[in-house]
Amino acid sequence: MESEERYGVAVLRALDVEPTTASRVDVSRAVSDGRRRRLIRRWARIGGCAAVTAVAVASVPLVAGALRGEDPTVGDSIAATPPPATQPAVTPPTACTVSRLPIPGGHPMALVTGADPTGRLLLGRAYPxxxxxxxxxxxxxxxxxxxxxVPGADQALRDANTAGVAVGSGWGDAGPVPYVYRDGKVSVLPGVPTGEAVAINEAGVIIGQSSGSPDSAPVVWRSATEPATYLPMPSGWTGNVVAVGEDGSVLALLRAAGRKVPQAYLWGPDGRGRTLPKPSENEYFRPYSIQRNLAYGVAYSEEAFAMGGRDRSATPVRLDLTTGQYTRLPDVPMIPSDANGSGWLVGSNERGQAAMSAGKGMITLPDLDNHKSSTANIASTVSEDGRIVAGQADDANEVIQPVVWNCQ
Amino acid sequence: MKDAWEQEYVEYVTARLPALRRLACLLCGDEHRADDIVQDAITKLYVHWDKARAATNLDAYVRTVLVRTFVDEKRLAWSRVRLFASAPDRPNRVDIGVDDRTAVRAALSGLPARQQAVLVLRFLYDLRVAEVSEILGCSEGTVKSQTYHGLATLRQVLGDRSNAMAWTE
Structure with missing residues (x-):
């Protein structure tokens, strides 16, 4: 660790400079804002509690396209076409209600970290x-x-299958430890010195990464009891797995040695790897879900990436893994977090509302309380039938609560 | 009575502003955003001034408020969530040719907020693991893990450049 400390000091020292611009900090404004906040807090203590819980369930009909705030005829009509479905068609939901999930132990805050494909099991963690x-x-x-x-620190379960097997990690003495939860017991996934488990499919195939210093390497556990096998990587590449398909395909975001931007990568069921095409000359693909032969993700500008700033040009996209063709989803003005087999996406929009794109339109999910901040309401998971969406939402005090949106 | 209370707050904050701005700048790397963070932090300080002024180490208390304002609990949510936050969750590959400061800043800003805070506090403010864990309200193990993750990513992103920096004294 001593050389690590030396490294940290040497590198961070490069930043040690004084601010060069005049201060915009306004102490008198802090006083006036602070006075107002003190007042609000006092009111909240007197009569706020009942009001806060009363609004926890709100039913709001979903109106297709209502979110867009732009001419619904504008845009690429192909993009709105749902992907070809090989499963029985499911009708898109039309109305959802939001409810707070109970937090055991009376902890003030919790959030949802994953779910099984049916939404029967929701995973999360509480913040004491x-x-x-x-x-x-x-x-x-x-x-x-x-x-x-789950032993260790910084613990989380991140994915589960319908059989109720969940996977995740906790931080032990030597680094992260991959865990599997089944039949009421937590056990260590074998075969890596340290690492994390990220996702599991219906067949029980678990993906994750070993986290040997300094590089991380994608691994697969064919079952919860078999040792991890390392996925073959081009020399000098590193990166993280993202999702596992039902056929055992593994989607990852890697970084090639000497390359500027990340590269989406796919290992087929036979374990053979290939780089995925780019959305366009100047963009890279950040995938987050694989459904049959379709990968869902976001196309980001490489230029914005190089600058390190916020990328307002980010576009949700769908990649057909068979043909290599991208479909842009400009009708989905949100950053998606999950997709289901029908190609319905959930996420949150820039106004801080949770949102779903199911079938043709874009639908807003009701707030738990407000959307004052851009991360106030976030839909993180969507069930295969689109009826259960789970995530997190701010309460009246802007404390994150775990929530479920039940949709009809 | 109220006036004296407020006067005390104003005097304290005014005197501490340069130090607070410096810390905020080091954390976020952007002087404009740093001012917003300081503004928010001192507003919170006003709200809790009763408690704060009684603290045995007021400077440490304020520093904690500022760092936590920067980190913002929400960024603990999944990395995807961070896409909306201004700190991207991806390491920024750094071009050869820019100066070390720009390179390190670009690499650092690609880390999750909490890792950035841990690295700045430990290696620029020379705070011990225990002190950083107090500030961030997490275990010492988490500080160590965040340090490990953060440095590993910096190494990866900065590559040979950073090794050279580490060995030129």
Whole structure:
């Protein structure tokens, strides 16, 4: 660790300079804003509690296209076409209600970190008051919570399959430890010195990465008891896995040695890897979900990446893995976080509302309380039938609550 | 009475502003955004001034408020969530040719906010693991893990450049 410290000091020292511009900080404004906040806090203590819980369930009909705020006829009509479905068609939902998921132990804050494909099981973690980096991991089964003791710090379960097997990690003495939860027990996934488990499919294939210093390498556990096998990587590449398909395909975001931007990568069911095409000459693809032969993700500008800033040109896209063709989804003005087999996407928009794109239109999910901040409401998972969407939402005090949107 | 209370706050904050701006700048690398962070932090400080002025180490208390304002709990949510936050969750590959400061800043700003805070506090402010864990409200193990992850990514992104920096004294 000593050489690590030396490295950290030497590198960070390059930043050690004084601000060069005049201060815009306004102390008198802090006083006036602070006065107002003190007043609001006092009011909240007197009569706020009942009001806060009363608005936790709100039913809002979903109106296709209502979110867009632009001419619905504008845009690429092909992009709005749902992907070819090989599964029985599911009708898109038309109305959703939001409810707060109960947090066991009376902790003030929790969020959803994953779900099984049906939405019956929701995964999350709670943040105890004055937390010290250890989080009670929570599984909600049909909305009823139970805590799971995942060892270590910074613990989380990130994915589950319909059989109720969940995977994740916790931070142990030597680094992250990959865990699997099944039959009520947490056990270590074998075969890596340190690492994380990221996703599991219906067949029980688990993907993750070994995190040997300094590089991380994608791995697969063919089952919860078999040792990890390393996925073949081009020499000098590093990166992280993103999702596993039902056929065992593994989607990853890698960084090639000497290349500027990340590269989406896919290992087929036979374990053979290939780089995925780019959305365009000046963009790279950041995938987050694989559904049959389709990968979902976001196309980002390489220029914005190089500058390190916020990328307002980001566009949700769908990549056909068989043909290599991208379909842009300009009708989906949000950053998606999950997709289901029908190609319905959930995420959140820049106004801080949770949103879903199901079938033809874009639909806004009701706030738990407000969308004052751009991260106030986030839909993180969507079930295969599109009826259960889960995520996180700010309450009246802007404390993150775990929520589920039940859709009809 | 109220006036004296407020006067005390104003005097304290005014005196501490340069130090607070410097810390905020080092954390976020952008003087404009740093001012917003300081503004938010001192507003919070006003709200809690009763408690803060009684703190045994007021400077440390304020520093904690500022760092936590920067980190913002929401960024603990999944990396995808961070896409909307101004700190991208991806390492920024750095071009050869820019100066070290620009290169390190670009690499650092690609880390999650909490890792950035850990690296700045540990290696620029020379704080011990225990102190950083107090500031961030997390375990020492988490500080170590964030340090490890953060440095590994910096190494990866900065490559040979950073090794050269580490060995030129």
């Amino acid at each position: 008051e004055g937390n010290k980096g250890r989080y009670p991991v929570v599984i909600w089964e049909n909305g009823v919570p139970r805590t799971v003791d």
